[in-house]
Amino acid sequence: MRSGLRLILFCLVAGAGQAEAQTIGYAQAIDLLAANCGKDIATYCGQANLGGGRVQQCLVQNQARISGRCKAATVEVVALLRKREAARQAVLKLCERDIGRLCAGVVAGDGNLLGCFLKVEARANAQCRQAVTDAGYR
């Protein structure tokens, strides 16, 4: 019952926003992992450092012992992070025509093209705009 209620609340709050990204960034990844793996990390990796990827390494080393819930969350988080990375790779291609139209004359490199484009992307095609959302650029 309680988790049902939480789900309803979550849907209501999430649904109130605009088109949601179908990917996550690292801060959200941490939120998901904290909620689902917090206990496992405290139990098995309490002394591990975040840097050097040591918390992840520790979870892998202890995978025989960690909870199914944490394992499932880890798989989901990795998939969502990869999807964001893929969206970042895809943005330039999906938005190519609009970028050419709206940012003519901008020299490519160091995110210059995207930097220009994000200021005017409301005028771009829908597929491109979804990629901008999924890339986490809003």
Added chain:
Amino acid sequence: MNRLLLPAAIALTVWLAPAMAQTRLNSGQIVNSLQGLEEVPPGFSASLLRKQARDSLADPLRANPNNREPLSQQLEKLAQITVAIQFDFGSARIRPQSYRTVGLLADSLYHPYLLGYRFLVVGHTDAVGGREPNLELSQRRADAIRDALINPFGIAAQRIEAVGLGEEQLLNRRNPQAAENRRVQLINIGR
């Protein structure tokens, strides 16, 4: 009772959500703060800051923390964000409750507005304990944040430098032991 509470709880949640979203730091706010208008002065570097901090320890005029002028006025003028990151006591291990903040910094550094820039992580302590150990600890803590930004969060190593200033650049000199002195700055140091 439950029937009454449930709609009330939902209404409250929907009502509170926008307000909460404003108070919780998000990567958009960080990206805005880190976009630099101020020119980075020539000669400004992480190694220079480290040297200034070392020299500060030996300077008798800087012995009293209440009168200790900031080491680098320039530092405060550059585009930056200040965050609090929790570490284990006397250690450079980032506490899990602060993983999210480091992840948020990483998310911001991926934004196209900031992609071409390099950044300095500057760690500060309060004035509890010795100046020299504080300087050393703050360097290790700044390094720990840099390490985490690089792996697991995938920021290119050449974009990030780390400097610890110990208690040599207190935020609150009137109260050198105040918690607000313990802070981390992420500073845009140009291309």
